[in-house]
Amino acid sequence: MTNALFSSDEHPASENSNPFGASAPIVLARKWRPKQFAQVVGQDHVVKALSHALDAKRLHHAYLLTGTRGTGKTTLARIIAKALNCDQGISANPCGVCSSCTQIDSGRFVDYIEIDAASNRGVGEIQQLLEQAQFAPTAGRFKVYVIDEVHMLSNHAFNAMLKTLEEPPPDVKFLLATTDPQKIPVTVLSRCLQFNLKNVAPDVLHTHLVWVLEQEGIEAESDALHWISAAAQGSVRDSLSLTDQAIAYGSGRVTNSAVQSMLGLVQRELLAKLLRDIADHNPQAAFDSMEECFAAGASADAILAEMAKWFHQAAALAALQIESNEDPTGTVSILADKMSAELLQLNYQITVLGRRDLGLAPDERTGLEMTLLRLFAFQPTRAAKPDPVGRVAARASAAS
Numbered sequence: 001m002t003n004a005l006f007s008s009d010e011h012p013a014s015e016n017s018n019p020f021g022a023s024a025p026i027v028l029a030r031k032w033r034p035k036q037f038a039q040v041v042g043q044d045h046v047v048k049a050l051s052h053a054l055d056a057k058r059l060h061h062a063y064l065l066t067g068t069r070g071t072g073k074t075t076l077a078r079i080i081a082k083a084l085n086c087d088q089g090i091s092a093n094p095c096g097v098c099s100s101c102t103q104i105d106s107g108r109f110v111d112y113i114e115i116d117a118a119s120n121r122g123v124g125e126i127q128q129l130l131e132q133a134q135f136a137p138t139a140g141r142f143k144v145y146v147i148d149e150v151h152m153l154s155n156h157a158f159n160a161m162l163k164t165l166e167e168p169p170p171d172v173k174f175l176l177a178t179t180d181p182q183k184i185p186v187t188v189l190s191r192c193l194q195f196n197l198k199n200v201a202p203d204v205l206h207t208h209l210v211w212v213l214e215q216e217g218i219e220a221e222s223d224a225l226h227w228i229s230a231a232a233q234g235s236v237r238d239s240l241s242l243t244d245q246a247i248a249y250g251s252g253r254v255t256n257s258a259v260q261s262m263l264g265l266v267q268r269e270l271l272a273k274l275l276r277d278i279a280d281h282n283p284q285a286a287f288d289s290m291e292e293c294f295a296a297g298a299s300a301d302a303i304l305a306e307m308a309k310w311f312h313q314a315a316a317l318a319a320l321q322i323e324s325n326e327d328p329t330g331t332v333s334i335l336a337d338k339m340s341a342e343l344l345q346l347n348y349q350i351t352v353l354g355r356r357d358l359g360l361a362p363d364e365r366t367g368l369e370m371t372l373l374r375l376f377a378f379q380p381t382r383a384a385k386p387d388p389v390g391r392v393a394a395r396a397s398a399a400s
Contacts, residue, residue, distance in 0.1 A: 028240040032212050034075055035082075035096055035105060041208050041236050042200030043072055049195065050076070051092035054083050059090075060193040062165055062174040064150075066181040067197030070235030073177035074114075076197075077146045078104055080175060081112050085140035100140055111140040117149045123156040130164045133172045143172045150176040151183035158185050166191045199234025202226070208236065209243055213254065218247060220254035227259050266298040266306050272331040274303075275310055278347075279338040283376050290372065300364035304355040304371060310335065311348040318344060343379065350374050 034040045037047045046065075053059065063080070065073040082105070084090060087098035094101050103109035115129065129145065137143040147153075153161075165174060165188065176192060178184060206222075206229040213220045228246060232239035242263075243254065250258035260267060274289035293303055314335035316322040335344065354371030361367030 028212060028216075028244050029237045032215075032240065034072070035079065036094070037079055037083075037092055040072055040076065040079075042204045043076070043197050046076065046195045046197060050080065054080075054090060054092040057090060059084070059173070061168050061172070062176065062192040064176045064178070064181070064184075064189065064192035064194040065197060066178055066194065068179055068199060068234060070232075070237030070239075071197040071199065072236065073197060074146065074148060076195075077114075077144075077175040077177060078112075080173075081109075081142075081144040081146070084142045084144060084173060085109070085111065090141070109140065111137040111143045112146070113144070114146045114148065117147050117152040122154060123160050126153065126157040126160045130161060133164060134169060136169075137171055141171070144175060145172070146175045146177065148177045149179065150188075151178045151180045155185070158188055162187055162191070200236055201234075202229040202232075205229035205232055205234075205236065205239045209239060212240070213243070218252065218254065221256045223256040224254045224259040227256070227263060228254075231263050261297045263302070266293050266303050267296055270296055270298070271303070271306050271310070275307065275331050276334055278372075278375055279335055281376065281379060283372075286372055286376075287369070290368065294365070300358055300368040301355060303368060304351050304358070308348055308351040308355065311344055311351060314339065315341065315344040315348060346378060347375055350378065 037051055040047050063077075065076055067073055079094070082094035082096070082101045083092060085100045085104065086094035087100055088095045096102075096105075100109060104112050107114070113129075115125075120126075133143065133145065135143075168174065174192075176184075176188075181189070181194075206225050209225045209228065210220070210222075213225075224246065225243075228239055228242045231242060246254045246259050246262060249262045270289065270293050274286055274293065277286035277289050290303070310332060313322075313332045317332055318336040318339075318341050339347070351371060354367065354374065358364055358367040361370065
């Protein structure tokens with residue numbers, strides 16, 4: 001099967017060196033880490049801009065890469081460093097085989113310096129870095145400094161680096177990475193070329209996982225990879241780490257049942273039964289269905305998260321006629337038919353708030369039970385239809 005994200009020669013090459021010996025496998029997140037721009041997953045807007053700038057030799061002195069964990073900030077920084085220092089010249093396609101490229105990939109290039117701002121946040125560490133930046137590169141064309149989680153630097157450290165960041169030596173490049181750009185002073189932001197990495201869509205992650213597991217020769221069920229892609233929440237690294245965990249959990253295979261058990265997910269049939277019990281206003285049956293979900297290994301957080309998702313889909317179906325493509329049980333249609341738009345909105349809010357308050361409950365079972373009770377307590381009562389004949393008979397009987 002061909003991955004639509006890559007051509008046959010554009011997939012990430014696996015790690016060539018294993019510090020633990022040939023018999024020890026490398027985790028998937030490291031083994032399939034992209035080494036070229038074309039291999040980066042789900043960040044086409046950033047890759048396109050960087051590639052054009054490198055090919056045109058329009059080089060900025062400082063780049064800021066922002067995004068949540070596992071979206072490729074440090075990976076892009078390494079590829080940029082290779083593009084700047086490749087023995088074949090500056091381009092968006094570093095060769096990957098010269099001494100500069102291989103040493104940057106292995107973290108042994110003397111002019112490529114990665115710093116973790118969380119543990120080197122003081123003004124002293126930054127001043128030492130800036131003093132070293134004044135010296136010419138030893139082996140490469142540029143000296144590249146990568147400062148990860150740069151928002152963790154102290155205000156004094158930021159102030160110390162402002163002048164150098166604005167007018168660094170011509171052979172020095174700064175690559176700053178952060179998950180929280182709001183904490184970076186505006187004076188620093190204005191001196192950097194900023195690229196915002198987005199969370200990778202679940203379907204893109206799913207396609208990537210299919211390709212990786214095909215290369216690994218590991219059997220995987222599509223539904224299992226669907227759950228992993230959703231649980232990764234946009235992070236490529238998290239998706240590969242969860243896949244590693246699923247392989248170990250499933251004894252070398254990635255199966256739907258193993259992944260659902262591993263993640264504490266709710267089987268669709270059990271959740272559908274629970275939601276139908278709520279739609280039928282049957283508290284006892286709903287509590288029985290809840291017990292079945294717990295017996296299947298589901299967590300209260302997962303149950304409420306899935307319930308909120310299905311209430312949302314039902315509300316979208318009722319208001320906008322948006323059909324759900326993730327509902328083979330037909331439960332979304334049942335919810336949309338049996339509940340008013342206002343009740344669907346209310347139930348969604350109750351489940352979301354119930355999930356938020358799980359940490360405050362005495363235990364997760366109590367939190368889930370109270371959320372279910374709230375769903376029934378706030379459903380409108382079903383008043384009997386008017387019966388004028390009955391009322392007339394009742395008044396006549398009272399008069400006599």
